[in-house]
Amino acid sequence: MIKSIYFRFLLFLGIVILFDVVFGLFLRNLFFEQKRGTNYRTTFVLEKTKKDIIILGSSRASHHYVPEIFSDSLSMSCYNGGRDGTLFDYSYACTQALLTRYKPKMILIDINLEDFYVNTRANENLQSLLPYYRNHPEIRTIIQTVRGPLEKYKQFSFCYPFNSTLLNSFSNIIRSENPQDTSGYMPLEGTISEKEIPQVFDFGSSNKNELRIDFLKLTAQLCQKNQIKLVVVQSPRFGVYKNHEILNEIRDILTKEKATFISYDNANLFSNPQLYKDASHLNDSGARVFSGILVSTILNQAGKK
Amino acid sequence: MLLAASCYFYMAFVPIYILILAFTIVVDYFAGIAIENARGNRRRWLLMASLVANIGILAVFKYYNFLNDNLTQLLGIFHVQNRIPYLEILLPIGLSFHTFQAMSYTIEVYRGNQPAERHFGIYSLYVMFYPQLVAGPIERPQNLLHQFHAYHEFKWENIVTGLKIMLWGFFKKLVIADRLSIYVDAVYNNAEHHSGTSLLIATLFFAFQIYCDFSGYSDIAIGSAKAMGIDLMINFRRPYLSQSISEFWSRWHISLSTWFKDYMYISLGGNRVGISRWYFNLFFVFLVSGIWHGANWTFVVWGALNGVYLILALVRDRFLKTDKTKNQSVKSFASTTFNTLFTFILICLTWVFFRVSTVQGGFEIVRKIVFEQGNLFFDLDLVYGFLCILFLMTFEWIQEKRIEKLQWMNSTNPIVRYIAFGLLLVSIISFGVFDGGQFIYFQF
Numbered sequence: 001m002i003k004s005i006y007f008r009f010l011l012f013l014g015i016v017i018l019f020d021v022v023f024g025l026f027l028r029n030l031f032f033e034q035k036r037g038t039n040y041r042t043t044f045v046l047e048k049t050k051k052d053i054i055i056l057g058s059s060r061a062s063h064h065y066v067p068e069i070f071s072d073s074l075s076m077s078c079y080n081g082g083r084d085g086t087l088f089d090y091s092y093a094c095t096q097a098l099l100t101r102y103k104p105k106m107i108l109i110d111i112n113l114e115d116f117y118v119n120t121r122a123n124e125n126l127q128s129l130l131p132y133y134r135n136h137p138e139i140r141t142i143i144q145t146v147r148g149p150l151e152k153y154k155q156f157s158f159c160y161p162f163n164s165t166l167l168n169s170f171s172n173i174i175r176s177e178n179p180q181d182t183s184g185y186m187p188l189e190g191t192i193s194e195k196e197i198p199q200v201f202d203f204g205s206s207n208k209n210e211l212r213i214d215f216l217k218l219t220a221q222l223c224q225k226n227q228i229k230l231v232v233v234q235s236p237r238f239g240v241y242k243n244h245e246i247l248n249e250i251r252d253i254l255t256k257e258k259a260t261f262i263s264y265d266n267a268n269l270f271s272n273p274q275l276y277k278d279a280s281h282l283n284d285s286g287a288r289v290f291s292g293i294l295v296s297t298i299l300n301q302a303g304k305k
Numbered sequence: 306m307l308l309a310a311s312c313y314f315y316m317a318f319v320p321i322y323i324l325i326l327a328f329t330i331v332v333d334y335f336a337g338i339a340i341e342n343a344r345g346n347r348r349r350w351l352l353m354a355s356l357v358a359n360i361g362i363l364a365v366f367k368y369y370n371f372l373n374d375n376l377t378q379l380l381g382i383f384h385v386q387n388r389i390p391y392l393e394i395l396l397p398i399g400l401s402f403h404t405f406q407a408m409s410y411t412i413e414v415y416r417g418n419q420p421a422e423r424h425f426g427i428y429s430l431y432v433m434f435y436p437q438l439v440a441g442p443i444e445r446p447q448n449l450l451h452q453f454h455a456y457h458e459f460k461w462e463n464i465v466t467g468l469k470i471m472l473w474g475f476f477k478k479l480v481i482a483d484r485l486s487i488y489v490d491a492v493y494n495n496a497e498h499h500s501g502t503s504l505l506i507a508t509l510f511f512a513f514q515i516y517c518d519f520s521g522y523s524d525i526a527i528g529s530a531k532a533m534g535i536d537l538m539i540n541f542r543r544p545y546l547s548q549s550i551s552e553f554w555s556r557w558h559i560s561l562s563t564w565f566k567d568y569m570y571i572s573l574g575g576n577r578v579g580i581s582r583w584y585f586n587l588f589f590v591f592l593v594s595g596i597w598h599g600a601n602w603t604f605v606v607w608g609a610l611n612g613v614y615l616i617l618a619l620v621r622d623r624f625l626k627t628d629k630t631k632n633q634s635v636k637s638f639a640s641t642t643f644n645t646l647f648t649f650i651l652i653c654l655t656w657v658f659f660r661v662s663t664v665q666g667g668f669e670i671v672r673k674i675v676f677e678q679g680n681l682f683f684d685l686d687l688v689y690g691f692l693c694i695l696f697l698m699t700f701e702w703i704q705e706k707r708i709e710k711l712q713w714m715n716s717t718n719p720i721v722r723y724i725a726f727g728l729l730l731v732s733i734i735s736f737g738v739f740d741g742g743q744f745i746y747f748q749f
Contacts, residue, residue, distance in 0.1 A: 005461050008719065015727040023731055125740065159735040166735070167685045 024158020045081035052076035057110030080184030199239035220257035236270035371600030399439035457534035467532030474524025479737035500679025
């Protein structure tokens with residue numbers, strides 16, 4: 001009886017493992033077969049790009065920075081690897097992965113101040129990097145730190161890293177137009193209403209997220225060690241920040257590691273609602289204005305040095 | 306050991322709240338014995354005392370702030386300030402469920418259907434048996450108490466059966482309910498920016514989200530109890546295949562609907578009264594059922610709508626002189642499909658008020674669905690959602706029609722069974738949403 005139970009359990013386990021491996025390999029092939037879409041952009045940043053300037057960050061990165069403006073003005077190739085719904089953890093992990101392959105001349109990271117406080121917005125919690133866990137040992141520690149130590153055991157499953165990717169991969173593969181995104185920039189069209197009132201972000205009672213601040217420090221140290229110019233930018237939003245002492249802490253950390261920090265916090269230059277698609281994102285016109293101003297600022301700072 | 310585990314489980318939330326549970330357990334334990342030993346009116350007074358204690362706890366923790374809020378608004382009309390303070394308290398987890406379960410015990414002892422439990426530990430376990438403590442099924446003492454007294458020898462079959470039921474529950478929760486919730490939350494949380502078409506789809510999705518979330522939890526509870534050799538009652542029986550509202554309520558949250566039927570509806574006279582009183586009984590019971598779900602007028606509207614549906618169905622039957630004793634099995638496919646879809650649409654309308662946070666918001670959503678269709682908010686989760694619903698309804702239809710060849714999970718061939726459950730497990734790993742949040746009915 002006991003032997004029969006053990007045999008049945010092992011048989012069931014064998015069937016589960018077989019399905020997991022077969023379906024997992026299918027999902028993996030489908031995932032890395034993509035030539036467009038958000039996941040392809042992450043693959044491109046981690047495994048393929050050799051551009052001189054890499055832009056990282058969340059949706060505000062992908063919608064605010066126009067690579068061609070950077071390329072034309074700085075005479076360097078540029079790729080925008082911003083990804084919606086990510087936090088600084090993602091940017092740090094991407095930086096780690098990039099630097100194992102090559103040394104870009106500049107890494108530009110867009111930040112959201114609220115991400116350096118605890119529990120401020122829903123995010124993907126580095127789920128987007130799970131498919132790369134097996135082949136990128138340099139990002140494993142970051143993933144385990146953010147998602148928990150059990151992550152290394154979950155990665156024994158072939159399907160788990162590709163959770164919820166099937167339809168996305170499939171739709172990106174079957175779509176035929178413009179398969180390859182060469183710059184990474186994702187323009188937004190439309191404007192917010194002129195009557196829109198600026199959002200107020202008050203961080204007075206929020207606790208700092210020490211882990212994310214540590215990631216910022218480590219990123220800066222990594223770039224400094226590899227002699228890569230790090231530019232951290234807080235791009236414009238249609239809002240007002242209050243009680244954000246974290247800004248000074250970020251500035252101090254980056255200055256100490258010889259990184260550049262540029263904040264468009266409460267900038268009057270970007271108070272025109274016509275530049276915004278919504279309260280958090282510039283539209284294409286706004287992004288081009290912003291990219292031009294940012295490039296000028298970088299050049300001016302380089303000229304002063 | 307089970308009692309200790311249940312205590313530990315409950316205290317993982319807010320430890321001090323175990324005292325609330327302890328209070329109701331002590332009151333009902335002694336009330337049960339006293340009711341059994343008492344005679345005449347004294348029995349009724351003891352029952353009343355027990356019910357008041359239970360409902361009192363529920364009223365304070367669940368409804369105090371709601372009632373105070375309404376009082377503030379009412380006094381505001383007369384420009385009078387409400388000086389009664391609000392309570393800053395969290396709702397104890399599972400309060401509505403274990404309160405009703407405790408009340409069913411004293412009522413059944415009073416009715417003579419259940420001997421009073423003399424073993425304090427067994428009675429405590431009846432109230433706080435952890436698989437069903439937080440969200441049911443709301444058990445009856447006749448079903449549960451004797452099982453705690455019985456000796457349960459170790460059986461692999463129970464563990465295997467229990468795990469299978471739990472796996473199906475996890476599939477419904479993680480793969481279907483939490484996937485649907487992504488689209489539902491995106492639309493309902495920004496309802497003013499979405500079209501009627503998107504709101505319609507989100508409402509449809511919510512109907513399945515709440516079903517899979519709640520029935521998924523019930524399956525997990527039933528499965529984990531089964532693994533320990535305890536049989537809990539079935540709580541859902543393919544409710545969206547119902548052909549009438551009345552049938553729906555015999556298939557949805559069965560433990561609660563039977564509770565209200567046995568302890569409130571029948572006590573009010575049920576249908577053994579005049580027509581208008583009968584309709585009142587139905588409406589009142591559903592109003593109370595709505596209030597049980599939550600301290601918000603939206604739940605009252607939800608309950609009232611269900612009550613109105615049932616009354617209208619009775620009125621229709623009266624006018625059409627529908628003979629329910631006639632053989633219903635020869636209905637045409639078209640008729641069956643129409644009835645099923647129509648019932649589902651009526652239920653979906655009630656779910657709008659279940660999901661929203663204000664009555665006005667609910668009416669606004671209904672208005673947009675009817676009059677402002679517009680463009681559909683497209684997201685890949687929409688495709689996932691429809692595929693999940695298709696899979697679920699196909700599975701349930703196969704179960705309903707008892708097509709044994711297609712019931713792979715119950716196949717006599719063990720290889721087929723293992724493949725079915727293997728696929729289920731791999732589906733959970735591949736498509737489950739693991740940061741989807743808690744079960745919906747935990748808030749009740």
